[in-house]
Amino acid sequence: GIRSLQIHYDNHLLSLRRLLGVLERAEAELDDVAGTEVAARTVHLPLSWDDPATRLAVEKYVQSVRRDAPWTPDNLEFIRRINGLDDVQDVKRIVFDASYLVLGLGDVYLGAPVATPIDPRHRLVTTKYNPARTWTPENAVGIGGAYLCIYGMEGPGGYQFVGRTLQVYNRFKTTRHFEAGKPWLLRFFDQIRFYPVSAEELLEQRNAFLHGRFDVRIEPARFSLDAYRRFLGESAVSIQSFKARQQAAFEAERERWAESGQLNLSAEASAAPRVETNTLAPGAQTVESHVHGSVWQLKTTAGASVAAGDVLVVLECMKMEIAIEAAFAGIIVQVLVKATDPVSPGQALFVVQRG
Numbered sequence: 001g002i003r004s005l006q007i008h009y010d011n012h013l014l015s016l017r018r019l020l021g022v023l024e025r026a027e028a029e030l031d032d033v034a035g036t037e038v039a040a041r042t043v044h045l046p047l048s049w050d051d052p053a054t055r056l057a058v059e060k061y062v063q064s065v066r067r068d069a070p071w072t073p074d075n076l077e078f079i080r081r082i083n084g085l086d087d088v089q090d091v092k093r094i095v096f097d098a099s100y101l102v103l104g105l106g107d108v109y110l111g112a113p114v115a116t117p118i119d120p121r122h123r124l125v126t127t128k129y130n131p132a133r134t135w136t137p138e139n140a141v142g143i144g145g146a147y148l149c150i151y152g153m154e155g156p157g158g159y160q161f162v163g164r165t166l167q168v169y170n171r172f173k174t175t176r177h178f179e180a181g182k183p184w185l186l187r188f189f190d191q192i193r194f195y196p197v198s199a200e201e202l203l204e205q206r207n208a209f210l211h212g213r214f215d216v217r218i219e220p221a222r223f224s225l226d227a228y229r230r231f232l233g234e235s236a237v238s239i240q241s242f243k244a245r246q247q248a249a250f251e252a253e254r255e256r257w258a259e260s261g262q263l264n265l266s267a268e269a270s271a272a273p274r275v276e277t278n279t280l281a282p283g284a285q286t287v288e289s290h291v292h293g294s295v296w297q298l299k300t301t302a303g304a305s306v307a308a309g310d311v312l313v314v315l316e317c318m319k320m321e322i323a324i325e326a327a328f329a330g331i332i333v334q335v336l337v338k339a340t341d342p343v344s345p346g347q348a349l350f351v352v353q354r355g
Helices: 016-028 052-064 075-082 088-097 199-209 225-234 236-260
Strands: 037-049 100-105 113-117 133-136 140-144 147-150 155-157 160-164 191-197 218-224 284-288 293-298 311-317 320-325 330-335 348-354
Touching (some): 037 088, 052 160, 218 225
Parallel strands (some): 037 191
Antiparallel strands (some): 037 218, 113 147, 140 147, 140 160, 311 320, 330 348
16 A cells, blocks of 8 residues: 555546556656655654553453463563564664655544654564464554554554554644544654653653643655665665565564464464253243354353343454343353353354343
C-alpha cells in the first residue's frame, strides 16, 4: 500500500478511459526526480519503552493464540536476536536515534503511519506475528519487516512491539495538532523522532493531548533526494557492514525455527471429548461452539449455577473475541475445554442441566 495511488472519481462525470489518459499524460510530463526536495516536518513524540500495555498484549497472545512463538515472551529480545545486536539496549538506542520517514498514512486504520528510518543502519527488521495478535493497545509502536507503525486504534496486529506513544487520530476535538476536517496528526514525509518517557508520564500526556493540553514539538524540515543519495554513497561501507551482520542473524534465526519445528505452523486438533446427545441425562443439553477459534477465557466451572444470558466462555476467532452465553438457567455438569484449546463449529464446550 505504500507505493499505491488511490483515486476517487465520479464515473458519471469522468469516464475511466479518460481518467487513465489524464494519468498517463501526467506521468509522461513528470520532471527528473533527482533534484526533488520536499517540505516536511520533524515531529517529536514521547515513547514509553516496553510499555505495560504492550506487555499485556504479548501475555494475551501467549495465552490464547500461540505459546511457542519465537518472538515471545519478549519482543525486544526477539528484535535484538534477529538483527544480530549485542544487547537490548542497542535496540533502544537505535529506535531513539532513528528519524522515521512517514511514507504512508492509514496503515491499517485511522492515520496510522507506515515509516522507515532514513539511515539504513537504523532499519531494524523483523517478521510479523504468525498468527496475528487478536488485540493491540491503541497507539502501540511496532516494527514489521523494515517498517514502523503507530497503531491508530485498538485491534489486531502483527508488528513487534517497542513501546507506546500519543494518539495519532482525534475523532472528536479540533486542537492545534488536529485540524478541522483533518483529524490525523501526521503528514506524508514527516520525520518522527522519539524521546523516552515513563509509562506514568505517557498516560498523563495521553489524557491531555486529545484536549489540546499537551504540546508536541514540531519543527520545519526539508527532504532532499540529492542530499540523501550523497549520504548513502558516503556511508556505503558502514551501511553494508550493518546489513551483512543483520542478514546473517536473520538467516540464523530462521534456521533455528526450522530445526525446532517453529517454521511451519499446523493447527492442532482439539482434544475435547465428543458428546453424544442421546446419552445425556433428561434435561441436560450441550453448549456448542459455532466458529473455529480458541478458548480465551473460561467464565464458569463444573457445578456452578448459571442464569440465562450469563457468559460461559470467550472464544478468540479471526482476531475477534466472541462470548458464548447460557441459553437457559441451570447447573454446569461438565466443562469440556480448557484455556487455549482450539475449537471448531459444532464442538460441545459444556453440558448444562436445566435448573
